[in-house]
Amino acid sequence: MSDVADRIRKVTVETLKVDPGRITDDSRFVEDLGAESIQSVELVAAFEEEFDIEMDEEAALGVKTFGTAVEFISAMLSA
Amino acid sequence: MGIIDGFIKKVSGRNLKVVLPEGSDERIILAARRIKDENIAEPIVLGKPEKIAEAIEKAGVNLDGITVINPKESDKLAEYTQKYIGNRDDISEGIAKRMVSKPLFYAGMMVKCGDADTMIAGAASATASVIQAGVLAVGMAEGINTPSSFFLMVIPEYLGETDKPYIFADCAVNINPNATELADIALASASSAKGLLTDEPKVAMLSFSTKGSASHADVDKVVEALEIAKGKNPTLAIDGEFQADSAIVPAVAAKKVKGESTVAGYANVLIFPDLDCGNVAYKLTQRLAKADAIGPFLQGFATPISDLSRGASVEDIVNTTAITLAQL
Incomplete structure (x- = not known):
């Protein structure tokens, strides 16, 4: 779990150019971490690239916080 | 047809x-x-x-x-x-x-x-x-940074004309556009109108004020949007700020609008100051005037x-x- 969280943190830092110290489980990508709502879809593509997974559109729209991204991707990887 | x-x-x-x-x-x-x-x-x-x-x-x-x-x-x-x-x-x-x-x-x-x-x-x-x-x-289209939407409203009968088409915007996407965004909505709507209406677009920036009849920050926003839009497209027939009747009723425009305006009274593209106005207006027009509300369509791309x-x-x-x- 922590490895997944670390990798999601790394991708988030690289994509959104934010300080890793600002990221908590409750951090919202758009409102708190400065993702333009239009570009949040590219953040999802960055997660897909990191983990070599495919997130469907509905799921991607539902991933709004760092914590939900960790939960969702961990579940996908263990499925 | x-x-x-x-x-x-x-x-x-x-x-x-x-x-x-x-x-x-x-x-x-x-x-x-x-x-x-x-x-x-x-x-x-x-x-x-x-x-x-x-x-x-x-x-x-x-x-x-x-x-x-x-x-x-x-x-x-x-x-x-x-x-x-x-x-x-x-x-x-x-x-x-x-x-x-x-x-x-x-x-x-x-x-x-x-x-x-x-x-x-x-x-x-x-x-x-x-x-x-x-x-x-x-x-995005050149000079436009805001995606928005419009409805094609077809009014069964208005001032002796049948099936009179209007463009209404933005009635579906931008909740509370600022002046720059409102200008984008106006310019994109003019472009949409060019493709869909037989007549050239005449764009009215709507408000609760007509040409300074009321003072408020919300009126200022519409006036500022008008100036931005004019600056970006100086040849477009666009004017305001108008109350709705000043925009589409020639007799009211003649009384309320001082000075020359090719748009007042004859607007066919109506730009609402926010989504509250736009959404309420299109639904009321649809129900009370039995208009066809065709859309919403995206614009600005x-x-x-x-x-x-x-x-x-x-x-x-x-x-x-x-x-x-x-x-x-």
Whole structure:
């Protein structure tokens, strides 16, 4: 779990150019971490690239916080 | 002939290409078949082969003679990936390829690269996703940074005219646009009107004030938007701020609007100051005036594209295709 969280943190830092110290489980990508709502879809593509997974559109729209991204991707990887 | 029949006639036989990225939905299969058979346009259907096969089975029609593309296996993927990256240095090739492999974005890149004339999506996707594909893949129209929407309102009878068309905007997307965004909505609406209305666009910036009759920050916003829009397009017939009656009733305009205005009283493009006004206005016009409310359609992109409602019927998809292509 922590490895997944670390990798999601790394991708988030690289994509959104934010300080890793600002990221908590409750951090919202758009409102708190400065993702333009239009570009949040590219953040999802960055997660897909990191983990070599495919997130469907509905799921991607539902991933709004760092914590939900960790939960969702961990579940996908263990499925 | 109804107004939609007119648009179908306008686009038919021109071999315009419409890409439909939601090929796993049976309504899309049925619409593609009709669009092809009725010679409205050349449909291109996107999706995974097994999903399209399932949708074909449910639809009970075939896609013979219709181009079907699986974005992931397309030989255009490398080209679209590079075009998507463009001059950006903040996206890797791997992520860009992921993006353009998604049907909505692949469709957007087809439009951007001239491989399709428009994309119609939204039957199986959220409006936000269609707008994202519009902004990131198709790109915005020159000078416009705000995606927005419009309705084509057709009033059965108004001041002696029958089936009088108006453009109403923005009634569906931007909740509380600032002056810059409102100017973008006005300019995009003028462009939409050019494609769809017989008359030249006359754009009215609506308010609760007519030419300074009231003072308020909300009025200032509309006035500022007007000035921005005029600055960006000096030849456009655009004026304000107007109350609705000053915009569309010549007799009221003659009394309330001092000075020359080619728009006052004769506006056919109505720009509402926010979504509260726009949404309420279109619904009241639809119910009280028995107007046809056709839309909403997206606008502001480099090429017109459209979003469908989740509940869109096959006929809605076919008509939306015709109306969107009619703007070209």
